[in-house]
Amino acid sequence: MAADNxxxxxxxxxxxxxxxFQMTVRDHVHRAMRSAxxxxxxAPGQKINERHLAEQFGVSTxxxxxxxxxxxxxxxxxxxxxxxxxxxxxxxxAEEMILARAALESMIAHLAAKRIDEKGRLELQSIxxxxxEATISGDPDSLITLNExxxxxxxxSSQCGYLAKLIERQQFYDAxxxxxxxxxxxxxxxxxxxxxxxxxxxxAGDADGAERTMRDHVVRSGDTYLSIIFKKEGEx
Amino acid sequence: MAADNxxxxxxxxxxxxxxxFQMTVRDHVHRAMRSAxxxxxxAPGQKINERHLAEQFGVSTxxxxxxxxxxxxxxxxxxxxxxxxxxxxxxxxAEEMILARAALESMIAHLAAKRIDEKGRLELQSIxxxxxEATISGDPDSLITLNExxxxxxxxSSQCGYLAKLIERQQFYDAxxxxxxxxxxxxxxxxxxxxxxxxxxxxAGDADGAERTMRDHVVRSGDTYLSIIFKKEGEx
DNA sequence: GTGTGAAACTTGATATATCAGATTTGAAAT
DNA sequence: ATTTCAAATCTGATATATCAAGTTTCACAC
Numbered sequence: 001m002a003a004d005n006x007x008x009x010x011x012x013x014x015x016x017x018x019x020x021f022q023m024t025v026r027d028h029v030h031r032a033m034r035s036a037x038x039x040x041x042x043a044p045g046q047k048i049n050e051r052h053l054a055e056q057f058g059v060s061t062x063x064x065x066x067x068x069x070x071x072x073x074x075x076x077x078x079x080x081x082x083x084x085x086x087x088x089x090x091x092x093x094a095e096e097m098i099l100a101r102a103a104l105e106s107m108i109a110h111l112a113a114k115r116i117d118e119k120g121r122l123e124l125q126s127i128x129x130x131x132x133e134a135t136i137s138g139d140p141d142s143l144i145t146l147n148e149x150x151x152x153x154x155x156x157s158s159q160c161g162y163l164a165k166l167i168e169r170q171q172f173y174d175a176x177x178x179x180x181x182x183x184x185x186x187x188x189x190x191x192x193x194x195x196x197x198x199x200x201x202x203x204a205g206d207a208d209g210a211e212r213t214m215r216d217h218v219v220r221s222g223d224t225y226l227s228i229i230f231k232k233e234g235e236x
Numbered sequence: 237m238a239a240d241n242x243x244x245x246x247x248x249x250x251x252x253x254x255x256x257f258q259m260t261v262r263d264h265v266h267r268a269m270r271s272a273x274x275x276x277x278x279a280p281g282q283k284i285n286e287r288h289l290a291e292q293f294g295v296s297t298x299x300x301x302x303x304x305x306x307x308x309x310x311x312x313x314x315x316x317x318x319x320x321x322x323x324x325x326x327x328x329x330a331e332e333m334i335l336a337r338a339a340l341e342s343m344i345a346h347l348a349a350k351r352i353d354e355k356g357r358l359e360l361q362s363i364x365x366x367x368x369e370a371t372i373s374g375d376p377d378s379l380i381t382l383n384e385x386x387x388x389x390x391x392x393s394s395q396c397g398y399l400a401k402l403i404e405r406q407q408f409y410d411a412x413x414x415x416x417x418x419x420x421x422x423x424x425x426x427x428x429x430x431x432x433x434x435x436x437x438x439x440a441g442d443a444d445g446a447e448r449t450m451r452d453h454v455v456r457s458g459d460t461y462l463s464i465i466f467k468k469e470g471e472x
Numbered sequence: 473g474t475g476t477g478a479a480a481c482t483t484g485a486t487a488t489a490t491c492a493g494a495t496t497t498g499a500a501a502t
Numbered sequence: 503a504t505t506t507c508a509a510a511t512c513t514g515a516t517a518t519a520t521c522a523a524g525t526t527t528c529a530c531a532c
Contacts, residue, residue, distance in 0.1 A: 021317075022317040022318060023317075024317050024318070026305075027317075062298070062301075065298075065302060066301055066302060066305045067305075069262075069302045069303075069305040069306050069309075070305050070306075070308070070309045072306070073305075073306045073309035073310055073405075074309055075398050075401050075402065081259075081260055081263075082260070093397075093398050096396050096397070096398035096399050097398060099343055099347075099396070099399060100340060100343070100398065100399055100402055102343070103339040103340050103342070103343040104336060104339050104340070106339070107335055107336070107338070107339040111335075160332050160335070161329075161332070162311055162329050162332035162333060162336065163332050163335060163336055165311050166311065166336055169309075
């Protein structure tokens with residue numbers, strides 16, 4: 001309803017527009033290269049030629065160089081001064097990315113348990129409830145979406161911008177692989193149990209419990225991805 | 237002109253690049269900018285102009301853009317497509333960098349305790365012994381060097397290349413600040429006790445103990461840095 | 473066959489030019 | 503005074519050119 005307050009200062013609080021809507025060439029190259037690297041389309045140690053890449057993408061070398069700088073900082077390629085960049089990704093690299101994500105995601109879960117408010121608690125439990133339903137019906141697309149919402153919600157509840165951003169960079173698989181995972185009923189059930197345990201711990205304000213369950217979840221599910229992508233078991 | 241104090245705002249004036257210096261220009265710019273940002277010579281949210289920066293450094297915009305890409309991936313600046321980059325560093329960002337380092341460094345300590353060999357054990361204890369001596373004599377430069385060797389050694393013992401690299405990017409202070417810290421005898425003693433506890437846990441193969449003591453150490457010493465740099469206490 | 477080294481070639485690093493989206497400006501309209 | 507809107511301007515994004523370090527080639531001497 002129209003409040004009694006002074007005119008202006010509209011009270012329909014909109015979220016900021018996501019500026020990352022707009023696609024730049026360097027972003028496209030960055031994403032494409034990242035995806036290619038983590039799906040193993042480059043051999044570890046393989047040299048990358050800037051001019052060839054630019055030709056393949058049909059662009060100049062400028063955005064290529066920028067994308068390579070991003071990949072370098074992410075740790076997916078290594079730049080040897082005046083010699084070019086080489087691919088720096090293998091199963092052991094992926095294992096460490098899991099560990100990094102486990103460490104960071106459990107830290108953020110710890111903080112979320114401390115900082116979540118009543119509204120957030122309800123929302124979290126609601127997501128968990130929907131997860132139960134989707135697990136039973138077995139809809140993989142729903143599960144993928146819910147899984148994203150679940151972790152995003154925890155990130156927001158922790159009020160940690162930097163950590164959330166850092167975690168995003170520790171993903172070494174993309175949507176297509178996730179779908180495969182969620183097709184397995186056993187895996188679905190495990191993931192659900194873990195998600196419920198995490199949600200309960202966070203909602204109960206049990207920071208240590210949230211930390212522990214989140215860490216176990218990330219490591220275990222990460223190992224599942226590892227074994228599928230690299231056809232072998234990972235270990236902590 | 238230039239502000240000497242740490243977390244103030246305003247512009248940072250850089251010396252022109254020494255052309256005879258060998259390192260690549262982008263690397264120089266990256267380091268200089270990183271150092272400028274984490275020592276507060278830019279205000280949070282401040283816009284960065286590529287051309288102005290290029291002029292200050294006396295170089296073209298190409299290496300500037302590359303350095304900015306690196307800073308962006310590190311999370312120290314944010315790039316708004318076609319609008320430029322803004323500084324993304326504040327005390328809260330620094331707090332989160334501590335948490336990230338605590339999470340990662342404790343994970344690596346955990347692994348080091350599991351993977352360290354006899355030679356590594358002896359070397360670790362040797363470093364700890366030297367630390368005791370340097371703490372007593374109170375030589376700050378020695379302590380800084382030893383501190384670096386200590387953590388480096390743990391990183392190597394963990395056999396984790398990716399994690400070690402990731403940790404390096406979570407430092408938000410540089411050598412000059414460290415010196416200040418090590419001048420305080422109380423701080424020196426605390427750091428020593430923690431280092432000894434970490435070394436003992438790792439040498440004993442106590443992974444959980446190593447993890448816990450490392451985490452406590454990083455958080456506590458990080459808070460000390462926070463309080464000095466931002467003149468206020470940090471909290472977990 | 474092995475080693476040397478200079479020329480030819482490759483390619484990353486840097487500089488400069490061009491393009492296009494974003495912001496500012498200012499005059500006209502209300 | 504406020505709004506509108508298009509021209510002027512700024513500036514990031516991209517393309518192209520140039521430079522110099524690194525690599526390869528190959529004739530030549532041993």
